[in-house]
Amino acid sequence: MRxxxxxxxxxxxxxxxxxxxxxxxxxxVLALTYHSIGVVALGNAFGKDTPxxxxxxxxxxxxxxxxxxxxxxxxxxxxxxxxxxLTAALAIGTxxxxxxxxxxxxxxxxxxxxxxxxxxxxxxxxxxxxxxxILLAALGGAVFGGVLSPDLRHAGLASLAWxxxxxxxxxxxxxxxxxxxxxxxxxxxxALGLAVTLVVAAYLVSVVAGLSSALDPLRWATPFGYYDPxxxxxxxxxxxxxxxxxxxxxxxxxxxxRRLARRDLA
Amino acid sequence: MAAPPIRCAGLTKRWGAAVGVEALxxxxxxxxxxxxxxxNGAGKSTTIELLVGxxxxxxxxxxxxxxxxxxxxxxxxxGYMPADPAFYRTLSGRRNLDLxxxxxxxxxxxxxxxxxxxxxxxxxLARPVGEYSGGMVQKLALVQAVQHRPDLVILDEPANRLDxxxxxxxxxxxxxxxxxxxxxFLSSHTLSEVExxxxxxxxxxxxxxxxxxxxxxxxxxxARRVRALFDTTPPAxxxxxxxxxxxxxxxxxxxxxADLEPLRALLATPGLTDLTVEPASLEDTFIELxxxxx
Numbered sequence: 001m002r003x004x005x006x007x008x009x010x011x012x013x014x015x016x017x018x019x020x021x022x023x024x025x026x027x028x029v030l031a032l033t034y035h036s037i038g039v040v041a042l043g044n045a046f047g048k049d050t051p052x053x054x055x056x057x058x059x060x061x062x063x064x065x066x067x068x069x070x071x072x073x074x075x076x077x078x079x080x081x082x083x084x085x086l087t088a089a090l091a092i093g094t095x096x097x098x099x100x101x102x103x104x105x106x107x108x109x110x111x112x113x114x115x116x117x118x119x120x121x122x123x124x125x126x127x128x129x130x131x132x133x134i135l136l137a138a139l140g141g142a143v144f145g146g147v148l149s150p151d152l153r154h155a156g157l158a159s160l161a162w163x164x165x166x167x168x169x170x171x172x173x174x175x176x177x178x179x180x181x182x183x184x185x186x187x188x189x190x191a192l193g194l195a196v197t198l199v200v201a202a203y204l205v206s207v208v209a210g211l212s213s214a215l216d217p218l219r220w221a222t223p224f225g226y227y228d229p230x231x232x233x234x235x236x237x238x239x240x241x242x243x244x245x246x247x248x249x250x251x252x253x254x255x256x257x258r259r260l261a262r263r264d265l266a
Numbered sequence: 267m268a269a270p271p272i273r274c275a276g277l278t279k280r281w282g283a284a285v286g287v288e289a290l291x292x293x294x295x296x297x298x299x300x301x302x303x304x305x306n307g308a309g310k311s312t313t314i315e316l317l318v319g320x321x322x323x324x325x326x327x328x329x330x331x332x333x334x335x336x337x338x339x340x341x342x343x344x345g346y347m348p349a350d351p352a353f354y355r356t357l358s359g360r361r362n363l364d365l366x367x368x369x370x371x372x373x374x375x376x377x378x379x380x381x382x383x384x385x386x387x388x389x390x391l392a393r394p395v396g397e398y399s400g401g402m403v404q405k406l407a408l409v410q411a412v413q414h415r416p417d418l419v420i421l422d423e424p425a426n427r428l429d430x431x432x433x434x435x436x437x438x439x440x441x442x443x444x445x446x447x448x449x450x451f452l453s454s455h456t457l458s459e460v461e462x463x464x465x466x467x468x469x470x471x472x473x474x475x476x477x478x479x480x481x482x483x484x485x486x487x488x489a490r491r492v493r494a495l496f497d498t499t500p501p502a503x504x505x506x507x508x509x510x511x512x513x514x515x516x517x518x519x520x521x522x523x524a525d526l527e528p529l530r531a532l533l534a535t536p537g538l539t540d541l542t543v544e545p546a547s548l549e550d551t552f553i554e555l556x557x558x559x560x
């Protein structure tokens with residue numbers, strides 16, 4: 001399947017490069033703003049009462065969002081980076097079946113003497129390569145910005161690497177949602193519409209859950225509730241959310257595989 | 267006895283109330299070149315997509331050498347060209363061919379032969395497919411279908427966008443495949459093409475098989491054309507002569523196979539100076555089979 005993976009990556013090279021550039025630039029700018037907009041002063045002004053909207057968007061209940069690492073955690077959970085990293089997952093996920101049928105390439109690819117499930121496996125490799133490139137770019141932006149920012153540099157930059165690593169299973173889950181939608185939908189448009197609706201709804205639920213203590217348990221009903229970049233940066237990789245999201249993604253992929261084996265591809 | 271390259275056994279495909287193919291039984295002999303004919307929506311493409319494993323049958327079986335077409339192993343010896351081929355547009359023709367050859371894992375021993383024959387140069391193959399004309403995409407699709415020297419080549423409307431010269435070369439390609447013992451199964455709207463390159467014809471209507479026999483034998487099913495020249499005004503009708511038409515001194519009509527009575531009657535008609543009986547063309551047969559509701 002290596003030639004297929006290469007062809008898919010070549011076909012998506014511009015998208016991946018664009019998203020990686022966006023992720024790098026965004027985290028770089030965010031790191032630089034820590035000093036330039038005076039987040040420390042902002043924190044002093046708020047005292048211990050940081051507005052919940054900040055913490056809700058940071059995705060972290062346990063870290064000070066206005067600390068240097070908390071600020072970078074907010075960056076790794078900001079809708080801008082979410083869109084950048086999840087676009088690749090959704091595009092590749094929804095393209096894996098319905099996209100190939102839509103484009104007509106399924107007629108040549110899925111008639112080769114290869115089990116359909118192997119194309120799903122290859123799509124996952126394509127997603128993994130694309131996502132690693134984008135997340136490394138994001139990390140690169142964060143580290144580069146951190147080097148230029150005295151506060152972040154002083155707090156330490158090595159632990160920033162945990163945030164994209166913690167994000168990886170979330171993007172895997174979203175890619176799996178895209179693959180399932182793609183396996184069930186007739187067209188890529190429908191698959192994308194379905195997957196984006198689910199992901200946006202899940203994100204909004206996680207943000208709303210962060211706005212009030214009473215709503216907090218809702219976070220566990222969405223995949224975003226299992227992603228806490230601030231905690232990852234301050235305390236290291238959190239294994240059980242990592243494994244929970246990875247396990248859920250595997251279950252979704254098994255559902256997609258079952259559906260793909262039975263469906264028509266023309 | 268060797269398993270047939272293609273066997274449809276009670277093959278049925280429905281989408282709710284819509285019928286694609288209904289209880290189709292069809293065996294294709296090894297080494298044959300079979301034309302698959304039918305009007306638009308008759309079930310040709312549905313049958314082909316069942317045979318290459320893209321569609322799952324509602325009932326019955328689509329078998330390749332007695333293995334269900336849904337099994338990857340069944341497709342290992344097959345080359346397929348869809349009616350609307352689509353490639354990676356940003357990749358060159360050659361890269362697309364490399365990818366598809368790699369998926370078939372049989373190399374590309376016939377790529378150069380097919381590309382040369384169809385007029386796809388090395389320069390053409392180096393260009394991105396997005397820059398190709400419709401005819402070039404069609405040629406590339408033909409090359410990918412045969413490059414790995416498959417034992418069975420399935421082509422869906424293969425000559426749709428080919429110019430007359432490329433069309434001739436396409437026919438030569440089919441003859442070469444047949445000459446090496448390959449089996450070809452092609453759907454087409456171009457009856458002359460089927461008549462020229464196929465030795466067997468299968469006809470479908472509304473998802474059901476109408477006829478499956480050698481081209482020559484199929485033509486026997488249709489009435490022959492008769493043209494009689496008279497030195498006087500021809501008779502307006504002759505017993506047994508169908509669709510009589512008089513134009514000046516010429517009487518034309520059709521006679522059914524093995525029905526010599528109208529011919530005897532014509533020969534006995536005073537003033538007859540010439541009589542020609544032409545075999546029915548495949549087109550006549552097609553129209554007749556489709557027209558009479560059989």
